[in-house]
Amino acid sequence: MHVIEHIYINGTFVTPAGDEWLDIIKPADGSVMGKARLANEQDAERAIDAAHAAFPAFSRTSVTERITLLEQMYDAVKSCETDLHAAILEEYGAPSSRSQWMASYPADVILQVIEELKQYPFIQQAGRARVQMLPLGVAGLITPWNSNAGFICHKLATALAAGCTTVIKPSEYSLLQTEVITKALHRAGLPDGLFNIVTGRGDQVGNAISRSAQVAKISFTGSTATGKAILRTAAETFKRVTLELGGKSPTLILPDADAPTAARLAVQAGFINSGQACIAGTRILVPEARKAEFERALTAEVEAQHSGDPADDSTTIGPMINEKQWQRVQNYIGLGEQEGARLLSGGPGRPDGLTHGWYIKPTLFTDVNSQMRIAREEIFGPVLSIISYCDEAEAIAIANDTEYGLSALVIGADEQHARDVGEQILAGRVMINTLTHEPRAPFGGFGHSGMGREMGQWGISAFLEPRAVTVA
DSSP states (O other): OEEEOOEEETTEEEOOSOOOEEEEEETTTTEEEEEEEOBOHHHHHHHHHHHHHHHHHHHTOOHHHHHHHHHHHHHHHHHTHHHHHHHHHHHTOOOHHHHHHHHHHHHHHHHHHHHHHHHOOSEEEETTEEEEEEEOSEEEEEOOGGGHHHHHHHHHHHHHHHTOEEEEEOOTTOHHHHHHHHHHHHHTTOOTTSEEEOOBOIIIIIHHHHHOTTEEEEEEESOHHHHHHHHHHHGGGTOEEEEEOOOOOEEEEOTTSOHHHHHHHHHHHHSGGGGOOTTOOOEEEEEGGGHHHHHHHHHHHHHTOOBSOTTSTTOSBOOOSSHHHHHHHHHHHHHHHHTTOEEEEOOSSOOTTOOSSSOOOOEEEESOOTTSHHHHSOOOSSEEEEEEESSHHHHHHHHTOSSOOSEEEEEOSSHHHHHHHHTTSOOSEEEESOOOOOTTSOBOOSGGGEESOBSHHHHHHTTEEEEEEEOO
């Protein structure tokens, strides 16, 4: 039984002032496997004070000094990879192949930030003006449960690279991962106050960070609804805000695409992270003239997926994070049938043979149109919708017929043509015949998918403010 009863403030593990205890649930079977004491507003304020006190000295450190700190951070996080993998499997339930990547990514992303920091132009010349890029101050970093450790390390490394100190509010549904990462970061020996980790409810800890006058920057990854609330609160103190929010990403399959190849890539895009991913390509657009062919290929690919025990090597889709998310996905599957979509695979209930745990049948609908809620709203589970189009213009219109704009995938045999089509889609990231992530490219969304960008040079810039000094 796991018992977590400390948070991390000013270089020390401390007992929270908050007195709420939260059960830690194993999604693979729904059992209680531990409990954790959550922080409250008072704890958040203590953490903010510590980060605020540490900022003046840290903001004056050199790039070389920050690189050294990030290298220490990398070594410590790399050393906890095995423990982190175990925590992800148990607490989140990602299949072993995905959870292994999730365990190695936190260290990898620190190295990526180090490489960007080595090249970042903190001093630039603009005509007669010398432009200095200055750290904003205390950064509030709020991370989601679907890749918590990776987001903690990426946001923290980027903020430190810019010279900011931090207060981190991880998701309360990622308590084991947070504990492993916090202990590793403590072993890294960073100066007190540079990072503070306060796990609690969003309406308490998150709200305290959002409204604090001592917090200059917020970087949030999570739901669009929460992002809107943060933005409203942050406006009172003119905080700089980066929001990476929801998505309803299109996968546009062009008429010249090979059906089995396209289906394989499309299902990978839709079921990434068991469908619990903001970038998931859940709207699959296929040409009307080849609709039946693509339906067969996509159905075969969906039915090849296995939803089950994340420790089983044959599993490709793990359980949903908790009962609330399981019920949400079930409701959308029922809604799809009510709206008139035709079910090709999957459907309501748990997969055959599974009576416990938050498992979903990999589900594929067709005869979907853009007015249906399953085509417009983020489901955050392994549920895909096929939408047919008559011509290229209609395909692009359907792809852009969404309030979101985070990611898109275009699949076609003629790569240049696919690229031309992709450049007409309004999304922060457009992939052409690939799902390979480019860490140096900016990441973020249009519309309700957020504001600002992370990754690469853009990520560091988000924690900086330019000052122009002009002489006669």
